[in-house]
Amino acid sequence: MIAFLLVVSFILHALSLFVIILLYLQLSKVKETEKRQQQMAEEMEQTFSAYLLEWKEENERFLKELTDMLTNRTKADRKQSSSKADATSTKEEALPNYFPNVDDVKDIVDIRHQAMPSLVEEAWQLFEQGKTIEEIAKILKKGKTEIELLLKFHQK
Known part of the structure; x- marks a missing residue:
């Protein structure tokens, strides 16, 4: 009878050892998945921060050109009273990349036509x-x- 109980005990110990090994393997797979997800999250964060940095630099460049343009426009407005020809040439120079066809825009609103x-x-x-x-x-x-x-x- 003791021999039977010992055999059953060994079988149960082996079975429990096998289950422990399987659980350990599954735990290691979960840890690997978590590491990959954390790496992907870090990469996405770095990508977004780089994109936002580029966006910020582009906005700063636009604002700088806009302020330069406005200062040139005020200078041109001051010069306009003295000579109109000089003002138009500086005005054309003050509108570089962002507003290439400003002179083509017409400020006429026709209210007769219904929208x-x-x-x-x-x-x-x-x-x-x-x-x-x-x-x-x-x-x-x-x-x-x-x-x-x-x-x-x-x-x-």
């Missing part, structure tokens, strides 16, 4: 006329899901 209805207004008008979402999408040349979301978000 075109927006996409939301057109979609609502068609919807109130009893059109289906598919028909509205075909008429406005938009996607069915886009029209559906547009109507949902802009409910009156």
Whole structure:
């Protein structure tokens, strides 16, 4: 009887040792996965910080050029009273990359023409006329899901 109990005890000990080894292997896999996720998170953080740094530098460069342009414009405005020809040449020089076609812009607003209805207004008008979402999408040349979301978000 003691021999049987010893054999059962050895089998249970071996089985428990096997289960402990399996659990240890699974734990090591989980630790490896956590390390990889932590490395990926660090890489993403570094990428975002580099992107934000580039964005900040670009904004600072834009602001510097804008302030330079404004100072040149005020200088040009002061010179304009003395000579208009000099002012236009410095004004053209003061508008480098960001505003290449400033002279082509016209500051005329015509209030006689009624503004075109927006996409939301057109979609609502068609919807109130009893059109289906598919028909509205075909008429406005938009996607069915886009029209559906547009109507949902802009409910009156």
